[in-house]
Amino acid sequence: MSSDHDLKKTMAAKGEPFVWLTAMGLSVGLLMVAGLLGIIIANGVPVFWPDRVVQLTLKPGISSPVPGGGSEIVGELVQKRVKRIPILGADGSPAADQTEIQVFVGNKDAYAINFAFANQVDIAAESFPPDIYRFERLEYGIAFGYPRAIKLPDGSSIPATSPDFPRLLAELTNEATDRRHQIEFIEKREIGAINSRLTELRVKKGTTDTAAELASLDADYQRLAAEARTLRQQQAATVLVYGTPTGLERTLAIGDLVAYTQPNLLTLPQQAGLFLHNIWNFLTLEPREANTEGGIFPAIFGTFVMTLLMSLAVVPFGVVAAIYLREYAHQGFFVRCVRIAVNNLAGVPSIVFGVFGLGFFVYFVGASIDGWFFNEYLPTPTFGTGGIFWAALTLALMTVPVVIVATEEAMAAVPRGMREGSLSCGASKWQTIQRIVLPASLPGILTGLILAMARGAGEVAPLMLVGVVKLAPSLPIDGSFPFVHLERKFMHLGFHIYDLGFQSPDSEAAKPMVFATTLLLIALVVVLNLAAILIREKLRKKYATGAF
């Protein structure tokens, strides 16, 4: 018994159980992080992989959930899941297989549904129709079908059986894509430029040559509008006729066809190529169809620019405050209170910062700026409404405590001997801070910035109040003077996730996009942090104080 007691004593003394406890704590944390990343990657990456189109034939007597589908369901397999509702067999016992299959059937314009469900037990056969096409359309999303003919503007029709058909379809689609870009350019750039010039003229009305310029602008506008109209007519003039898998005949203006594939004929390299192509499009294109289709480039760009602006604001602000707090302020009761207040500020819910940003930055500072500098544009607000600058400042305010604390700690860690060495050389206190203390604290300051960015880049709630929108017409940095438009509203990946997942009309269809966007947001934060970490490592080497 005594040896047992001794064993317990030594165990406790060595702390073995506690070592295990700490190791377990870490493992649980790691598991949760790995699980989170795993789920996001597993759901986000396959979005871009071109699926095969399956044709499910149901058992006799069971009708397809697709309107007019007979006993068939054609589409992309989404998932299999086990139903929670008990399905009773003919004799009242639970059916053996309760697996349910979800199929993305597309053709929303024809079917009015996007997904069809079938019980595994009801499926008689599964096949992959080789000649089926997958059309990506500007509107109504994806269509699956079999092309029948192309109707040209001159009234002639080329049947799908013609040997020229594949080449013709490819050519026409390319032409349509070019025309779409032209229309976009005319409407966004050229007519946009005229509009902004008109606004300027309206603001300084009364000068003599206004009328003449107005007339010429109007003529320009009419010319461009006519040009765009012609292009649009061309887009609609050629029509693709196809049959849905249910046998309906549908038409699709060639201008509405974004891309098409024959998914069941793709070889593996083609699939891989398409996979990369899809990722590229996702990263570089603008969103379509209430953000559920197309790319998310504006959101990536908006998040990136906002985080950079925030960093530019938060670092000087936090460092200056920390210098005073640590080096100059008399370390007494008051400074202790300030320190506690700063730390508490980091714990204030972010939505409170959003409300403050809206009240102070937007309505007070922004409206004042409008009153002083943009009076002519009123009542249209310029800075007096949410924008990327106010969003960056609001987040900077939210994250400044992190930078202050990190900077203070870094400055406290600079060896006393170095400060004394500098002072004994005849340097003033400020020179010592500027030339010795600050450079040596830079790695610590960057750690603060990394933490601030990690928190700021993923924050959504305050942004909704101070400048994030579902769809921004233009980027905060672009080719039109003065290039950086701090007053513009912007898109943000975090808000995009919320909007796609919870605000879109068909959240089931948007689910893959939510995961892909989440993956991208995480990747962006990681990239920004990695950049800061690399800079920090460089500085650490440079200012290593290992000699002490």
Next chain:
Amino acid sequence: MKTPTTSRSDFISIRDFCFFYGSKQALFDISMEIPERQVTAFIGPSGCGKSTLLRNLNRMNDLVDGIRHTGDIVINGNSIYDPHIEVISLRKRVGMVFQKSNPFPKSIYENVVYPLRVAGQNKKAVLDETVERSLKGAALWNEVKDRLHDSALGLSGGQMQRLCIARAIANRPEILLMDEPCSALDPIATVKVEELIQELKREFTIVIVTHNMQQATRCSDLTAFFYLGKLIEFDETHKIFSNPSNKQTEDYITGRFG
């Protein structure tokens, strides 16, 4: 005592100096005259106040909160507490070398010219000249002349301490304070620094704090013995070590206490 004709024996004059950290008195009525261009060693057991006195000579103790002093310290006729004299200009005249070498995380070159840079001197010719003169003065030139723009943190411990000496003499101060400059060095590096001190005293007035009796005998002209914040005895080094007039001094240097 061999005294150069140009030297003045009251170059640093400490008058009835008392010093307090908060309510604790660290120095009691110190009065002494430190001559110009001599090496004066401060010895005594730990906590006897020798470092405190040394750090008062360039007012490095100003960094500590709650300090207070009475009496005066006069360097070359001017009180260091004269409100018209800025502490910065005092420190330019009184260089200091610390117990732990404290090179800045910069290049060797930038370390040496740091006192000039903070004084606003940025002319390359002047800086280059200073670097060569100071490093030669600190007997380091031959070892580092080919890597002046490498980081100072790559030097050995003894080289770093000599670099700090070079930095301390870069702005041609009148006085060089050394606070146990060899305590962190190996014997070979110590010999080099001691030889250097002999060289430097031709140009500078040197005050050195040391725990090492042999070092005091080897390189100082005058020795002051402190005990419990009081100056017990101050005389020529050979006299202190061969024939001290005070019993406490004799006990200390013969190793009976301390």
